[in-house]
Amino acid sequence: MSTRNPRALSYTIRVVLAAAEARRELRGLAWQRAAKFEFQLLAAATSELAQPPAEGWYDSQRQLKVTARIQGEELHLSVQAEGYEALRRVAGRSGRLRSADRILDVTFKFDQAGNAFAALKSAPDVHRALISFEIALDDSEQS
């Protein structure tokens, strides 16, 4: 049977608990870094007059689905969290949509059901900008 070694035990407990907290913090940071969703429309990239697919399309992690509908002179963009994991990540948070060509830079807010909406101008450059864009969640908000 071991004899008591309070100093070593107290130290080791401090270390393992601090290490566990650090690991959790690192996972949180990885989560924050992952708070970005990339969308690529490869088929449309070669098209002269890019038209977003009517059935919508997904980000590379398949967590968000974007649907675009033309309403008169506007292009209505709906973003929907797909599944519980995605909902947990985006519900109630602000998002920023930025296209690779920087034509689009729009902020919006996801509701508690993981839905967000943005109205854009329906113009050829806007349609083209949707070929490649990302949605980033606001880092300052609690995830």
Place this chain on the structure above:
Amino acid sequence: MRIEPGALYVRLIGLLAAGYAESLLKHPWYASRMDAEEAAGRYFDATLGRKLLLTGRVPLSVAHRLFAALCARCAGALEKSTLKRRVGAARAANDFGVLGTIRRCLSKLSREPSPGSASPTLLSRLGPIVLAARDDEVSVPEEMAIWDAIACSPSPIMALPPGEPFNRFCSIVIDCIRTANRPVLELLSLGRPLCPFDWLDELSIQQVRSLKSFLRHLKSQDVPDTLENWREALKQNPVPGFKAVEALWRSPIGTALRNGGIYPSVALEQAMELVEPENGIELFLVQQEYQDQVRLLRADEVIGAEEQYLLIEVYAGAALEELAERAPIRALLRGRNLTIDELIEDIRERVDHWQQGTAS
């Protein structure tokens, strides 16, 4: 796993800005003089970037220990490497392979000992510090910053499995951070609004500690800053370098101490865990020993059965959020209406209290 010092630096600064903005980067004692970004840089220089002094009792610093631990995580030539002092000049190392890379990186570090360093004495008594590998060795500077240890370590390194190897490495990192933070925290704990970055190079650690006793005396007497009150306090709490009270009163540090007001230093100390760093590597328990000791802790009724389970699982690498969902811990948290963080804090406090009780 690759260590990219540049990426790591950016991540560290980002982490400071994200998690410690209020307590360190926008600290009220210097927030008006610098923005958070500059404070992050100066904090880095004052802590991880600061060369650690050796003393007669500490012939290798925690930065050396971190460097050795990182080298031992490099597969191949360095896997069984050791860092030690040995009499005689370091053997000439070749310039190839990982040892050559380390040698080139270490050669860029200054070898000039800091004032007050015990390095010259240690060097003549115990010999230089060398990283001894299978068939080669590299001379290592006497004084290293923790950041030097990281930046000069080999890459890639092996990922550590959860449990003992990971925890043992963490114990070294925790010792490093505590040692690196200590001078800044000592200055902040004086309870006067000094910007630590201004005074780190001006005051020795002994001076800071003596000033702390001196200021505590004034506070305990509840008297204002007057030359007479300082004279009385200095008589009972001498401060190295200031024999006469007039010299302390008129000195830059004396002027700074008088001109800023008094703050509750005790609360700050507690918040910042200002405790003496320990030589963790000697205290850290291997898994079986740890489990036995935790059982004894349970036998002493310091912790309950569920907490014993939690401590053993955490050592083995279980994630806190996952543990909180396991039935025994979930029931405990519900029963005591605690979060997992509150439970951990409570365990820490009980263990500290128990340790202090057994020591007295």
